[in-house]
Amino acid sequence: MALSAEESGRLAGLLAEHTDQVVQRWTELVATSLRGRLSQAELRRQVMELHASMITAGESGLTDLDAEAAAELRAVLAELSQGRARQGFSATETAASVFTLKDVLLELLEIRQGDGALRDFVAFSSFVDQMGLFTFETYVRARESLIADQAEQLLELSTPVVKLWEGVVAVPLVGTLDSARAQVVMERLLQTLVDTGSPYAIIDITGVPAVDTQVAQHILKTVVAARLMGADCIISGIRPQIAQTIVALGIEFGDIATKASLADALRHVLRLTGLETPRRQSRREL
Template identity: 45%
Template sequence: MAALQLSTLEALSANQADTINQWISQLEASGATRNVRESDLRQQTAELLGLLLAALAKQAGTQIGDSGWDDTRRFLERLSNSRAQLGHESHQTAHFIFALKGVLFARLQAAYRDQPELLAEQLWEISELLDALAMHTIGTFQRSREAVIKRQQEELLELSTPVVKLWDGVLALPMIGTLDSQRSQTVMESLLQAIVDTGSEIAIIDITGVPTVDTLVAQHLLKTVTAIRLMGADCIVSGVRPQIAQTIVHLGLDLGELVTKASLADALKLALARMGVTVSKAV
């Protein structure tokens, strides 16, 4: 494999301010600067160009896994994380590197105008280097985006399973959407912890907002009810609409001793009755 020439480094190091300006112009034309402040963009391009030239000056080679590229890799990882937080796509993040190609290629073409074979070698080396840096950036971006998505999913799960205190000793958990294994686990943990924290005797799970109840959903509900009873509390499932009741009958699902009510109001009325509380209208 051909090595980078000293004259290549000199060509790339010349007129760095002009290189940065052209690079930024390429980024702006491609739309890769969305939500990025101009001052931040200028600082990022200047820093990466400086790191790139510094690594090449130290003869770090073009294998970016080598220790000579540690600072550059760390910079690209920070850049990828920030782009993921800004909601950029992976191709926009990668274009931060690819946009530099055209600018550097033009410099090399001018430097090796009369040496076509050497020009081809040096272009290939720089192209391989920038491609490797871009792939590292994409890989880091994907991991960052996956971490963001996972955190958002966890936050949504927490928000979608609010435990509400309806009365002293009575908790309610209104559910909206599909009840899958992950959400069922979150529901169980949230409700059990709330029972411990409040010392409640009765928990109401309201499934009015659950679109369908199949065998899997029924199993999740029964597991949650069993866990609640093991904690010494009782459980009532409310929001059983006619369609859900028919589905349960057609599927032949055995809900055991599970107590169900048509509405949350009915479930609360039953819960209060079990606690010996009577509610009446003021005269």
């Protein structure tokens, strides 16, 4: 429990009594901590919203931020910290927007100087701490979901399957391949084979710095799956280190075609397609 019902009422009273002063001073302090990266008007609106919901909560005799009566206050705090997280402010800067309230309260209580001012300040202060911690937690959650969203977007972006030639698609892999990404890429590659009716796929791993057993297995399984579907895969751009890894791990590439570069792979495919129609070729020779 952060503060008693009476203290909570006194906090609401204090805030309500000095509304203009509190809002003014609080906004100034927050603006300083954010070094002018948000407009004064925007900050003032946020501070006023926070101020108002604190008064509402305090008047209802709120003793703890986890209580049901604090739902609105929590919502305002959550919105504030989510906004800060998205705008790229640091956790410290976000929490400062709440903690600066302590300075404001201290200034107000210093003027009053009455009995129990110190006791009140300690109580108010611990409530502000609770608010600050809540802000911090929301901030972390918001950042986490932001990171998860971005990872997903990255997954979408970083796995293009391109048509290289009539009947030939290629997937140039760039960056570290983890198991999840390898799976997504491979599923998309197989789907593209069906959609475009291409019997050849080139998996180019020039841009992949390293592979582990799992990723190598994913690539191998894709090649086998493509064969089951009636398409052939060629792997190109295997770096020397990766070749060493593949041999060291004892991964069997079997009869899968491997080529040094994407260009070599394409040449290989074009030669294959040329050989596939011997009649047409012999007619051309005549």
